Amino acid sequence: MYALSLRHIYLIKGSLPRILDLIYWPTIQIVLWGFISKFFTLHTDLYNHTVGIILSSAILYDFLFRSSISFNMLFLEEIWSRNFTNLFVAPLKVSEIITALTATALLRTLIGIIPAVLLAAPFFGVSIFALGPSLVLLFLSLYLFGITLGLLVTSGLLRYGPAFENIAWSSLFLLAPLGCVYYPLSILPDWLQMVAKILPLVYIFEEVRSILLDNVVNYSNILTALKLNLIYFTSAVFIFYLAFYGARKKGTLINVGE
Amino acid sequence: MVAIEIKNLTKQFGNVWAVKNISFEINKGKIIGLLGPNGCGKTTTLGMMLGLIKPTSGSIIINHNNIENNRTGLLEKMNFISPYIELPKKLTVEENLKVYGKLYGVKNLKEKIYNLMEKLNLFEFRSRKTGELSSGQKNRVSLAKALINDPEILFLDEPTASLDPDVGDYIRGFIEDFASKKGSTILLASHNMNEVERLCHEVMMMKNGEIIDRGTSGDLINKHGRKNLEEVFLKIVRE
Ligand SMILES: Nc1ncnc2c1ncn2[C@@H]1O[C@H](COP(=O)(O)OP(=O)(O)OP(=O)(O)O)[C@@H](O)[C@H]1O
Numbered sequence: 176m177y178a179l180s181l182r183h184i185y186l187i188k189g190s191l192p193r194i195l196d197l198i199y200w201p202t203i204q205i206v207l208w209g210f211i212s213k214f215f216t217l218h219t220d221l222y223n224h225t226v227g228i229i230l231s232s233a234i235l236y237d238f239l240f241r242s243s244i245s246f247n248m249l250f251l252e253e254i255w256s257r258n259f260t261n262l263f264v265a266p267l268k269v270s271e272i273i274t275a276l277t278a279t280a281l282l283r284t285l286i287g288i289i290p291a292v293l294l295a296a297p298f299f300g301v302s303i304f305a306l307g308p309s310l311v312l313l314f315l316s317l318y319l320f321g322i323t324l325g326l327l328v329t330s331g332l333l334r335y336g337p338a339f340e341n342i343a344w345s346s347l348f349l350l351a352p353l354g355c356v357y358y359p360l361s362i363l364p365d366w367l368q369m370v371a372k373i374l375p376l377v378y379i380f381e382e383v384r385s386i387l388l389d390n391v392v393n394y395s396n397i398l399t400a401l402k403l404n405l406i407y408f409t410s411a412v413f414i415f416y417l418a419f420y421g422a423r424k425k426g427t428l429i430n431v432g433e
Numbered sequence: 434m435v436a437i438e439i440k441n442l443t444k445q446f447g448n449v450w451a452v453k454n455i456s457f458e459i460n461k462g463k464i465i466g467l468l469g470p471n472g473c474g475k476t477t478t479l480g481m482m483l484g485l486i487k488p489t490s491g492s493i494i495i496n497h498n499n500i501e502n503n504r505t506g507l508l509e510k511m512n513f514i515s516p517y518i519e520l521p522k523k524l525t526v527e528e529n530l531k532v533y534g535k536l537y538g539v540k541n542l543k544e545k546i547y548n549l550m551e552k553l554n555l556f557e558f559r560s561r562k563t564g565e566l567s568s569g570q571k572n573r574v575s576l577a578k579a580l581i582n583d584p585e586i587l588f589l590d591e592p593t594a595s596l597d598p599d600v601g602d603y604i605r606g607f608i609e610d611f612a613s614k615k616g617s618t619i620l621l622a623s624h625n626m627n628e629v630e631r632l633c634h635e636v637m638m639m640k641n642g643e644i645i646d647r648g649t650s651g652d653l654i655n656k657h658g659r660k661n662l663e664e665v666f667l668k669i670v671r672e
């Protein structure tokens with residue numbers, strides 16, 4: 176299990192461009208949002224928390240986005256390198272594959288996001304640590320949801336082959352507007368609010384705003400998010416098992432990618 | 434002692450019958466060749482024996498364990514090589530072998546890797562990226578990966594497909610040597626008749642998803658009244 180992570184650590188270690196690539200996008204994201212929100216505060220006095228809220232949200236959302244993408248990329252990497260079958264003839268349990276991917280995805284995500292977090296402080300005077308101790312729970316929630324999405328897309332890859340890859344990318348973009356990452360839930364039309372409320376994201380980002388704006392930590396939001404995430408995560412693991420079973424039936428474990 | 438026991442094995446992909454109700458046994462320590470035309474079901478058979486493909490019906494018993502009940506337990510003692518799968522290209526030869534050695538829980542890994550690299554003439558490439566090697570060199574790395582856990586049971590799908598005759602010959606000798614030292618059971622799917630004649634104790638002939646003949650190369654040659662295995666193959670395929 177550790178060995179599977181090791182393979183990716185070698186991969187990352189062996190390639191500076193890869194590390195830069197991991198760092199590049201989150202950083203650009205933060206810089207972009209940093210300037211956009213700064214621009215808005217120059218022209219309105221609506222509230223002076225804008226930069227802080229937008230940037231904190233951007234960092235947190237990027238963390239989610241990266242965990243999910245990392246998880247998928249790790250798996251796609253095996254398909255692209257045609258190493259896939261080698262792994263499935265090794266004595267690895269499905270649960271071990273999931274655990275290794277989950278752990279390695281975290282590492283990959285942190286490499287990318289930490290520089291962005293550090294950058295936000297000197298450039299825009301924003302520190303996500305302003306969120307206080309609940310930050311840990313928020314990150315945990317986002318990570319769980321990221322891995323959940325990763326598992327679902329990976330299940331699709333397993334079952335339907337690499338053609339499923341596009342869905343990997345688009346599914347995430349679909350979630351941003353529904354997740355109410357940058358604006359309160361009340362902005363959405365009623366029927367979309369209903370949909371959004373099924374997603375754990377809403378509770379997480381509402382909470383970010385509530386902490387930063389009103390200085391109140393509402394643990395019931397955090398708990399709801401965690402509970403929802405656990406439900407989704409468990410289902411995703413179940414679906415991954417189903418996909419593995421389906422792939423064995425269809426024979427895609429031995430010649431996927433051709 | 435029986436190492437592999439296949440009973441009424443069938444695989445249907447949609448409406449394609451890739452493998453039709455085959456049964457056979459292989460004794461421990463034997464090298465068995467699996468011959469047959471393209472698409473006759475060789476890879477599918479190997480895939481089922483590795484637990485990669487779920488049979489439509491029938492059973493696969495390896496070391497007295499059903500692969501469906503104890504997949505990972507059995508995989509620890511098995512290994513596989515195929516020209517269609519590769520090791521990660523961006524990792525060096527040594528890194529790849531290390532990763533796989535750890536996946537298989539190999540003891541004294543460093544020593545084992547050095548030993549394999551030495552014997553397979555890979556030592557000078559150990560710090561090179563696997564993807565930068567020639568296909569013959571890659572093939573040897575894959576073979577090193579396949580032998581890293583001293584497999585009791587080894588499945589070889591066209592193991593010398595991309596090797597020049599000299600290296601191919603060397604590898605055949607190496608496999609022969611490995612099998613006799615470790616007492617491994619080997620199932621070898623190949624289109625190279627010389628290879629099969631030289632390495633295999635017995636040959637199974639497959640056609641349209643069925644095993645239609647089995648025996649030593651000599652037996653098959655006599656039985657079909659031909660000069661060599663290649664002619665036997667052609668006769669069976671064209672019948
Ligand atoms: N995953 C799959 N889905 C659908 N059909 C498949 C699949 N894998 C194999 N087949 C079909 O099953 C049959 C047997 O294929 P298989 O790969 O086992 O042949 P083979 O004997 O290994 O051939 P070759 O000598 O070309 O490697 C073929 O008709 C093939 O098209």
Ligand SMILES: [Mg+2]
Nearest residue numbers: 475476477590
């Ligand atoms: Mg084949």
